[in-house]
Amino acid sequence: MKRIPITETVEIDLDKEMWCCSQCHAEIHPAREPYVKGCLVYERPAAEIYGPAIPVKSNSASISYAPQPDFMRVVEFYCPECGSLMTVQYLPPGHPITLEIELDIDKLKKKHAGSSK
Amino acid sequence: MPGAIDYEIGKRLHPEPPTREELDNMKDIEPTSAGIFLHKLHTIASEGNETLVKLGASTGCRWGDTACAIYTRSGDSAVCASGLYFHSVLGSTDVKYIMKYWLNDPSVGVKPGDAFFCNSPYIRGTHPPDMGIYAPIFYRGELLCWIGAVVHTGECGACEPGGMPTGSRSMYEEGLQVPALKIAENYRMKEDVLNYFNHMVRDPRALTLDIKARMACLRVVEKRLTPVIEKASPGYFTGVLRYVIQVTGEAARQRISTWNDGTYRFVQFIDTVGILHALTKVAVKLEKKGDHLYFDYDGSSPEVSDRVANSPGSGVIGVNTVYLLGHLFYDLPHNSGILEPMSFRLPDGSIVNASRESPKAGCAYVHEAGSLSVQYVLQNAIYATSPERTECAGNRGFDTLSYGGVNQYGEPFADAGAEMNGIGFGARSYLDGVDVAGAYFAPLTSEPGEVESLESHLPFLYLYRGFHQDSCGHGKYRGGVGMDYAVKVHAVPSTALGTWGFGSLITLTQGLFGGYGVPALPFLTVRGSNLDNMLSHTDPAIPSSARMLYQDQAIQGHYVLRGYPCVAEPTREGDLVAGGTGGGGGYGDPINRDPALVMKDLQNGVISHWAARNVYKVVYDEKRLAADAEKTKALRDAEKQDRKKRGKKFARFEKEWLQKKPSDEVIEYYGTWPETRYESFSYFGQWPGVKKGDK
Numbered sequence: 001m002k003r004i005p006i007t008e009t010v011e012i013d014l015d016k017e018m019w020c021c022s023q024c025h026a027e028i029h030p031a032r033e034p035y036v037k038g039c040l041v042y043e044r045p046a047a048e049i050y051g052p053a054i055p056v057k058s059n060s061a062s063i064s065y066a067p068q069p070d071f072m073r074v075v076e077f078y079c080p081e082c083g084s085l086m087t088v089q090y091l092p093p094g095h096p097i098t099l100e101i102e103l104d105i106d107k108l109k110k111k112h113a114g115s116s117k
Numbered sequence: 118m119p120g121a122i123d124y125e126i127g128k129r130l131h132p133e134p135p136t137r138e139e140l141d142n143m144k145d146i147e148p149t150s151a152g153i154f155l156h157k158l159h160t161i162a163s164e165g166n167e168t169l170v171k172l173g174a175s176t177g178c179r180w181g182d183t184a185c186a187i188y189t190r191s192g193d194s195a196v197c198a199s200g201l202y203f204h205s206v207l208g209s210t211d212v213k214y215i216m217k218y219w220l221n222d223p224s225v226g227v228k229p230g231d232a233f234f235c236n237s238p239y240i241r242g243t244h245p246p247d248m249g250i251y252a253p254i255f256y257r258g259e260l261l262c263w264i265g266a267v268v269h270t271g272e273c274g275a276c277e278p279g280g281m282p283t284g285s286r287s288m289y290e291e292g293l294q295v296p297a298l299k300i301a302e303n304y305r306m307k308e309d310v311l312n313y314f315n316h317m318v319r320d321p322r323a324l325t326l327d328i329k330a331r332m333a334c335l336r337v338v339e340k341r342l343t344p345v346i347e348k349a350s351p352g353y354f355t356g357v358l359r360y361v362i363q364v365t366g367e368a369a370r371q372r373i374s375t376w377n378d379g380t381y382r383f384v385q386f387i388d389t390v391g392i393l394h395a396l397t398k399v400a401v402k403l404e405k406k407g408d409h410l411y412f413d414y415d416g417s418s419p420e421v422s423d424r425v426a427n428s429p430g431s432g433v434i435g436v437n438t439v440y441l442l443g444h445l446f447y448d449l450p451h452n453s454g455i456l457e458p459m460s461f462r463l464p465d466g467s468i469v470n471a472s473r474e475s476p477k478a479g480c481a482y483v484h485e486a487g488s489l490s491v492q493y494v495l496q497n498a499i500y501a502t503s504p505e506r507t508e509c510a511g512n513r514g515f516d517t518l519s520y521g522g523v524n525q526y527g528e529p530f531a532d533a534g535a536e537m538n539g540i541g542f543g544a545r546s547y548l549d550g551v552d553v554a555g556a557y558f559a560p561l562t563s564e565p566g567e568v569e570s571l572e573s574h575l576p577f578l579y580l581y582r583g584f585h586q587d588s589c590g591h592g593k594y595r596g597g598v599g600m601d602y603a604v605k606v607h608a609v610p611s612t613a614l615g616t617w618g619f620g621s622l623i624t625l626t627q628g629l630f631g632g633y634g635v636p637a638l639p640f641l642t643v644r645g646s647n648l649d650n651m652l653s654h655t656d657p658a659i660p661s662s663a664r665m666l667y668q669d670q671a672i673q674g675h676y677v678l679r680g681y682p683c684v685a686e687p688t689r690e691g692d693l694v695a696g697g698t699g700g701g702g703g704y705g706d707p708i709n710r711d712p713a714l715v716m717k718d719l720q721n722g723v724i725s726h727w728a729a730r731n732v733y734k735v736v737y738d739e740k741r742l743a744a745d746a747e748k749t750k751a752l753r754d755a756e757k758q759d760r761k762k763r764g765k766k767f768a769r770f771e772k773e774w775l776q777k778k779p780s781d782e783v784i785e786y787y788g789t790w791p792e793t794r795y796e797s798f799s800y801f802g803q804w805p806g807v808k809k810g811d812k
């Protein structure tokens with residue numbers, strides 16, 4: 001079995017043509033498609049990462065470190081097996097998920113054909 | 118066609134084909150001696166850049182937003198000193214314009230001792246404050262090469278002080294815009310031209326001193342260069358300039374060929390359209406094939422013809438050289454050759470390639486968003502073979518003050534704040550990002566300035582400057598934090614104060630591989646504050662950080678949230694403005710961060726206890742700052758289990774997700790939701806299926 005690291009969080013099993021998790025090595029998704037399609041996906045409330053807003057005492061405003069929900073949401077992608085965070089996307093609500101990586105698997109196989117098994 | 122508005126010149130960023138003469142001169146070049154010779158040239162350019170920084174007066178010039186470069190005769194950037202590589206590379210279009218229109222024009226011409234001033238957005242691809250002066254170098258009557266000094270001078274006579282108006286509605290409200298004008302002849306400044314410029318701007322002192330600093334830089338470079346050319350022979354010199362450009366392109370090609378072929382995508386958003394808070398998008402798709410990179414910006418938002426939201430195009434490409442030459446290919450020579458293995462497709466009539474008359478003062482927003490997208494598609498491409506070069510983006514928001522008025526000595530002043538040079542850099546695959554590192558666009562040379570020095574000529578009293586807590590993207594390796602700051606108007610009745618930049622409503626700098634992006638960045642004014650009174654008796658409640666100011670609100674007054682950007686408005690003596698620059702993106706899952714590093718961050722005040730507990734999931738003794746390894750592991754395991762519970766399968770998530778949409782107001786200028794597709798494009802570099810000269 002030959003696993004090629006692609007990012008910090010995902011690798012490819014070239015024999016099986018599968019994306020795998022770099023942490024637990026579980027197979028996630030066919031390698032000819034973007035790996036995000038094999039992840040568990042969750043819209044994370046931004047305040048859970050950036051903290052609660054601070055109300056201004058003298059008026060109704062509040063000071064926030066979290067993105068405004070009408071402008072941007074935080075979408076997290078997890079390994080379905082071990083729960084590792086594979087990638088995070090910052091998107092306006094409803095904006096199509098970014099298909100981050102689509103690799104030329106045939107080329108990749110050719111490239112690694114010579115190296116040891 | 119003398120004096121033409123030239124829509125093609127900005128597209129000539131890539132190196133020109135070598136001339137027959139250059140090819141002849143390259144024949145006998147031996148790499149080692151060429152390396153030594155190039156080092157000599159680089160040292161000369163560095164001395165020029167030092168001269169520039171030492172003599173300039175504007176924020177940009179004094180704090181290192183400068184470049185000094187040597188160009189080939191045909192205008193390609195060959196040798197560059199400083200970190201502001203994009204000024205150097207974009208300068209090549211200025212030189213190419215001079216060569217095309219003025220070299221053989223009998224009323225202008227190019228002679229020894231001439232110098233040309235250039236700051237036209239449509240030619241050099243950036244906003245009017247980016248001003249370059251270029252001088253020809255002759256040897257025995259023959260034009261050999263060009264040298265250039267480029268600086269962001271801030272104030273340029275636009276409709277708001279400081280050179281980067283938020284509210285301009287067309288290019289005609291954006292001040293001085295000069296497409297290559299002779300500013301010196303026979304080694305003498307033309308006083309009538311300088312006098313004309315000075316009548317167009319709010320801060321003639323800074324403009325004049327910056328122009329003279331550029332002239333001094335060019336004279337130093339010419340003086341040093343001439344004996345070097347003489348000794349080596351002019352032929353060898355011009356051969357080496359072309360040689361280094363070719364070597365750079367070939368070396369980049371070689372490295373690119375080791376990366377995995379594929380398609381990589383990224384989208385970055387901007388939360389301001391002039392004075393309005395609304396969304397636009399810069400989309401980048403990278404096709405990596407063999408030893409060539411094809412960057413496609415189709416899907417980016419359409420041009421906003423009457424708001425600050427657009428770039429002229431070449432700047433979108435040129436700005437990538439900051440990351441490419443300053444980070445990814447830092448070990449290659451720094452010149453235009455880096456673009457040779459790269460091609461770009463920009464949709465016509467989009468924010469990344471807008472028509473001439475639309476406002477360009479905010480082009481830097483588009484450049485920063487675009488260069489972030491380019492950096493991130495590349496990270497996904499390079500990790501497999503070069504994990505050690507993998508790096509998150511440094512903050513891209515440009516968030517800084519803009520100001521103008523009359524200072525404590527009764528002198529006019531107008532500029533942008535040096536705070537923009539205090540951003541955090543991105544985390545790497547093995548190391549945290551650098552805190553308060555510099556400016557994104559000048560990673561090696563820029564700094565946020567000394568408070569005492571700034572206070573000496575500005576009517577400001579700095580209440581504090583420090584690490585902007587939690588402004589980094591959290592991660593296994595965190596981004597560097599930015600800088601927080603608060604400024605009180607001091608010793609004048611009133612001054613105009615506003616901000617520049619973006620990212621108050623969105624995460625503008627994202628993370629990588631499970632690392633988070635940076636927070637939204639607040640900026641506020643406390644009007645009618647009692648701060649002078651608090652300072653008079655050294656009140657212990659005077660805040661010393663943004664967190665303390667926001668949380669305690671011990672200063673009395675009217676708190677107004679203004680954000681980035683906001684138009685400069687009259688701000689009275691005693692009023693306070695407070696904000697902070699953003700940090701760099703985070704790398705990797707934060708719950709994989711070494712708890713000892715989290716404790717160190719707490720000790721340094723770089724992150725909050727809230728983040729240590731809630732984001733990094735560390736259990737620790739708050740007094741001793743000692744992490745409990747077992748309890749931390751248990752908490753982190755529980756988080757992983759919880760993620761598995763709360764996460765949905767992609768298809769199910771997507772079905773629900775795609776039902777959502779921002780409000781109409783937010784996407785008024787976004788274009789077609791969710792994606793704008795174009796039919797007409799501009800090409801920079803060769804593109805499959807497109808012949809040269811095709812639209």
Ligand SMILES: [Zn+2]
Pocket residue numbers: 021022023024025026079080081082083084
């Ligand atoms: Zn896993």
